[in-house]
Amino acid sequence: MEKPIILIVDDEPVNLAVLAELLRPEYRVRATTSGADALVVAALSPRPDLILLDVMMPRMDGYEVLRRLQAAAETRDVPVIFLTALAAPSDEEQGLAAGAVDYITKPIKPAVLHARVKTQLEAARARVFLRDQNAFLEAEVQRRMMDHELAQQVGIRALAQLAETRDAETGGHIRRTQAYVELLAGALRDHPRFSGFLTPENTSLLVKSAPLHDIGKVGIPDSILLKQGPLTPDEMEVMQRHPRLGFEAIERAEADVERTVPFLVLAKEIACWHHEHWDGSGYPDGLAGDAIPVSARIMAVADVFDAMTTPRVYKPALSLEAARDYIAGNRGTHFDPDVVDAFMAVQEQFFAVARQYVEPPGH
Known part of the structure; x- marks a missing residue:
């Protein structure tokens, strides 16, 4: 089984290097220093399984990047964890309200990073599993309804044919x-x-x-x-x-x-x-x-x-x-x-x- 892909987006190269070093033993890591580049990389196939996104970036901040990710069919289902030095509760509330699945404050603690990443990857896999199960169940219900409809039509036709042969x-x-x-x-x-x-x-x-x-x-x-x-x-x-x-x-x-x-x-x-x-x-x-x-x-x-x-x-x-x-x-x-x-x-x-x-x- 291939390792999950994590995209890290941070305008500070030092932060990228540290995060990549922490995550690379367990994950495949992609990295970029701008929001515009992040949108391009996120849409590449195979899609990232998780995005770590800095909030405070020049030209396009993390909120705008997240908004565009969610607006695109290719990336709307990729979970995003915000990374930020803003530690006020109101900042965290704003990030979660914008659609981030989690919020990690800087400086990054390795144990917290690994725990949060693992939790969100497992949650994402669970969502995909449930979505696939629901799709399977819907298809199965549709198939059984079609079988029932066909059997009903055959029964009607058989009864009608009985009358017609008379x-x-x-x-x-x-x-x-x-x-x-x-x-x-x-x-x-x-x-x-x-x-x-x-x-x-x-x-x-x-x-x-x-x-x-x-x-x-x-x-x-x-x-x-x-x-x-x-x-x-x-x-x-x-x-x-x-x-x-x-x-x-x-x-x-x-x-x-x-x-x-x-x-x-x-x-x-x-x-x-x-x-x-x-x-x-x-x-x-x-x-x-x-x-x-x-x-x-x-x-x-x-x-x-x-x-x-x-x-x-x-x-x-x-x-x-x-x-x-x-x-x-x-x-x-x-x-x-x-x-x-x-x-x-x-x-x-x-x-x-x-x-x-x-x-x-x-x-």
């Missing part, structure tokens, strides 16, 4: 609807009716929750879910249970954890109420207007656009323009008017997403 859909539906929700949230984030809800955090949670909107379809019989012709009134009644089934499934999962999970709160809203209509004619609860959660109102536009533009075993796909016109034509009836306006503002981006994640042949 409905003969693919992962493209998940990617498209997530992208549509994100586009709508971005277009609405500055709207006075939505800005309070659509914070960056809530938008992220909303996008994360979107794949679970049809999780309740796992509870619908295949004979109804995959029927190629129109559903009978009884079959439609069964089909319309899937929002409530999704809500209840997520709520049961939520009950197994000890604290509220924010994305599950939004997932329940989306799963339960994305088939509600602005005019109150939707299901399962016949909610109307602002009684429908914002998350569900956004999901409604994203889901309908995707459903209309994607082929299924029971229907062909409509054109992107036809789906756009349907949504525009149901502004204020099926859909929140402001969400439709946001959709119209980003319709070309919707079209681009639809073309990017097009369904493969046979779906």
Whole structure:
């Protein structure tokens, strides 16, 4: 292990020689007789581990040297011990207040010098160790959070894929609807009716929750879910249970954890109420207007656009323009008017997403 580097700054060459002689057996010593030179030497690599700095020097005194050392990124963390013949308590207080870690009065006593230098070097090593430990711990916390986030996303995607396979859909539906929700949230984030809800955090949670909107379809019989012709009134009644089934499934999962999970709160809203209509004619609860959660109102536009533009075993796909016109034509009836306006503002981006994640042949 290399010896620590100590920079001595004193305008008296005799003092430099004495200090260097005292310290050289245990340390690597650098020396300079002016404050200006000290700033240059202190910035050289490798940096000094400690600086012994005379206070009373011509042209640039120790206080100014210390101020400049602390202002420079390269030297701000190098500890400084003031050396001075000024022995009044007020002088020592002034030196420590300026940022020096210690204050040694002249004439220098060798035992005091060695003790103070050793103490400050050990304190500096401890600070570096703690800083490195904190950096390591912060990186470890970040890594674990990323692992948790990834595991959470994989779990959401797996559950969503389970629902989609029941409905003969693919992962493209998940990617498209997530992208549509994100586009709508971005277009609405500055709207006075939505800005309070659509914070960056809530938008992220909303996008994360979107794949679970049809999780309740796992509870619908295949004979109804995959029927190629129109559903009978009884079959439609069964089909319309899937929002409530999704809500209840997520709520049961939520009950197994000890604290509220924010994305599950939004997932329940989306799963339960994305088939509600602005005019109150939707299901399962016949909610109307602002009684429908914002998350569900956004999901409604994203889901309908995707459903209309994607082929299924029971229907062909409509054109992107036809789906756009349907949504525009149901502004204020099926859909929140402001969400439709946001959709119209980003319709070309919707079209681009639809073309990017097009369904493969046979779906």
